Amino acid sequence: MDANERPLLKIEGLQKSFGQIDVLKGISMTVRKGEVVSIIGPSGSGKTTLLRCVNFLETYEHGSIQIAGQEVGFRDSSNRQRRGETDLARMRAETGMVFQSFNLFPHLTAAQNVMLGLVKVRKKSKQEAREIAEHWLTRVGLDHRIDNLPSELSGGQQQRVGIARAVAMEPKILLLDEITSALDPELVNEVLDVVRQLTEEGMTMLMVTHEIAFARDASNRIVFMDDGKVSAEGPPKELMAQAGSNERLDAFLSRFRTSHLH
Amino acid sequence: MAAVLYALPFLLQGLLITLWVSALVVVFSLVIGVILGVGLVYGPRPVQWLVRLFSDCIRGIPILVLIFVVYYGSPPLGIAIDSFWAGVVALTLFKAAQVIEYARGAISSIPKGQMEAGKAIGLTFLQRLQSVIFPQAIRRFLPPWINGVTDAVKGSALISLLGVVDLMQSINEVIGRTYEAMPLYLLGAVIYFVINYSLSLTSRYVERRYAYIRD
Ligand SMILES: Nc1ncnc2c1ncn2[C@@H]1O[C@H](COP(=O)(O)OP(=O)(O)OP(=O)(O)O)[C@@H](O)[C@H]1O
Ligand SMILES: [Mg+2]
Numbered sequence: 001m002d003a004n005e006r007p008l009l010k011i012e013g014l015q016k017s018f019g020q021i022d023v024l025k026g027i028s029m030t031v032r033k034g035e036v037v038s039i040i041g042p043s044g045s046g047k048t049t050l051l052r053c054v055n056f057l058e059t060y061e062h063g064s065i066q067i068a069g070q071e072v073g074f075r076d077s078s079n080r081q082r083r084g085e086t087d088l089a090r091m092r093a094e095t096g097m098v099f100q101s102f103n104l105f106p107h108l109t110a111a112q113n114v115m116l117g118l119v120k121v122r123k124k125s126k127q128e129a130r131e132i133a134e135h136w137l138t139r140v141g142l143d144h145r146i147d148n149l150p151s152e153l154s155g156g157q158q159q160r161v162g163i164a165r166a167v168a169m170e171p172k173i174l175l176l177d178e179i180t181s182a183l184d185p186e187l188v189n190e191v192l193d194v195v196r197q198l199t200e201e202g203m204t205m206l207m208v209t210h211e212i213a214f215a216r217d218a219s220n221r222i223v224f225m226d227d228g229k230v231s232a233e234g235p236p237k238e239l240m241a242q243a244g245s246n247e248r249l250d251a252f253l254s255r256f257r258t259s260h261l262h
Numbered sequence: 263m264a265a266v267l268y269a270l271p272f273l274l275q276g277l278l279i280t281l282w283v284s285a286l287v288v289v290f291s292l293v294i295g296v297i298l299g300v301g302l303v304y305g306p307r308p309v310q311w312l313v314r315l316f317s318d319c320i321r322g323i324p325i326l327v328l329i330f331v332v333y334y335g336s337p338p339l340g341i342a343i344d345s346f347w348a349g350v351v352a353l354t355l356f357k358a359a360q361v362i363e364y365a366r367g368a369i370s371s372i373p374k375g376q377m378e379a380g381k382a383i384g385l386t387f388l389q390r391l392q393s394v395i396f397p398q399a400i401r402r403f404l405p406p407w408i409n410g411v412t413d414a415v416k417g418s419a420l421i422s423l424l425g426v427v428d429l430m431q432s433i434n435e436v437i438g439r440t441y442e443a444m445p446l447y448l449l450g451a452v453i454y455f456v457i458n459y460s461l462s463l464t465s466r467y468v469e470r471r472y473a474y475i476r477d
Pocket of ligand 2: 047049050178
């Protein structure tokens with residue numbers, strides 16, 4: 001297999017439950033380098049849980065998740081021995097994550113939020129980290145907010161800091177979990193614009209989104225999750241076309257069709 | 263009165279012992295309490311359970327009883343301990359149990375997303391504590407803890423009961439010789455007050471310095 005053909009992220013037979021509830025019931029999917037994959041699906045279908053498994057914020061009972069051929073949370077896929085703390089931190093640094101609720105560090109300025117991982121994990125000098133932070137904060141349109149605390153920023157600005165914090169680490173893949181759903185409607189676009197720019201620059205992304213129009217325009221592939229399983233997937237046009245033969249997908253998409261009519 | 267002035271160097275020695283005991287107790291209990299507090303919040307179940315047990319036991323015993331338990335209980339266990347260190351150990355245990363609770367309260371007030379954001383950028387557990395959790399938790403930890411420091415200074419007077427010549431005991435001994443009870447106890451009260459009042463002032467200053475997060 002050609003190196004470019006090998007998927008960057010490979011999820012196989014992933015099963016996860018919270019107590020008695022089976023949340024992920026055997027998920028398999030891949031994301032290639034440079035690919036943008038959107039996950040859509042009804043509430044409670046396990047989208048967030050799947051994303052959290054990818055950087056091992058959640059552990060899982062069965063299956064395997066590999067990034068660039070390396071098992072994420074376990075030493076190897078066969079014996080499932082959990083990685084040690086340092087090892088796990090090193091693996092997690094390979095993925096960037098942007099949270100629905102931003103999760104910025106409130107005691108640090110925008111620049112310091114971005115610099116923390118660069119200094120502590122990437123071992124950059126303060127000065128170099130500062131330059132990288134300024135670069136990324138400028139890229140997300142916050143050159144005038146570099147030394148502000150999160151509490152001094154709007155939701156949209158906070159989320160753009162969140163994106164800058166994640167991409168500044170140069171992750172192999174960026175995970176985005178409904179990053180605009182906590183925002184006032186008028187702030188959504190400024191954040192989506194930043195994501196769109198990143199997709200155009202070839203950043204590999206796996207994103208959960210309720211912005212169907214955005215998913216259709218910005219992604220190479222869409223995965224429809226339903227009840228802990230991948231129910232349909234394909235390039236945006238193909239997936240939309242499958243709605244005729246997939247009742248659940250049709251029902252899910254129809255909500256967005258009707259909401260457009262209003 | 264002259265006798266009291268005569269006794270001043272002796273009282274000063276007692277004061278030094280009081281400050282030394284207080285400092286040891288405050289530092290030891292801070293280290294032990296914070297470590298156990300972290301264990302209580304983030305440790306595996308058995309660790310959580312043990313810390314809980316420790317904290318509940320210590321806090322269920324009057325400090326005076328604890329001091330005698332450590333002093334008289336150590337030799338039979340084969341631990342040679344003099345009255346000074348017995349006092350320090352007992353006061354430290356007592357204080358540590360409080361610090362555990364302050365630390366637990368302060369740490370668990372931090373939203374879960376903070377730890378996760380730290381994980382997501384690849385920080386190790388200790389780095390997350392150092393750079394994400396502690397700097398935020400300290401704001402909630404400091405007010406009760408500094409209050410507790412003044413308690414430690416006042417509480418240290420209890421080791422006079424083991425015969426350690428701290429400020430309290432030195433006053434008692436001078437009174438035993440001079441019978442000038444009133445002026446001497448008054449002097450003692452003033453000294454304890456000055457120590458604790460300056461601690462309170464410091465604490466207010468420190469609290470203001472750490473009030474950087476707008477609620
Ligand atoms: N920590 C947890 N403990 C117990 N159950 C959980 C936990 N996290 C999620 N669940 C359950 O797992 C299921 C999937 O949740 P998940 O958050 O992954 O769904 P989702 O597809 O992201 O939904 P939404 O679109 O509402 O964000 C839900 O039934 C949820 O109640
Ligand atoms: Mg979700």
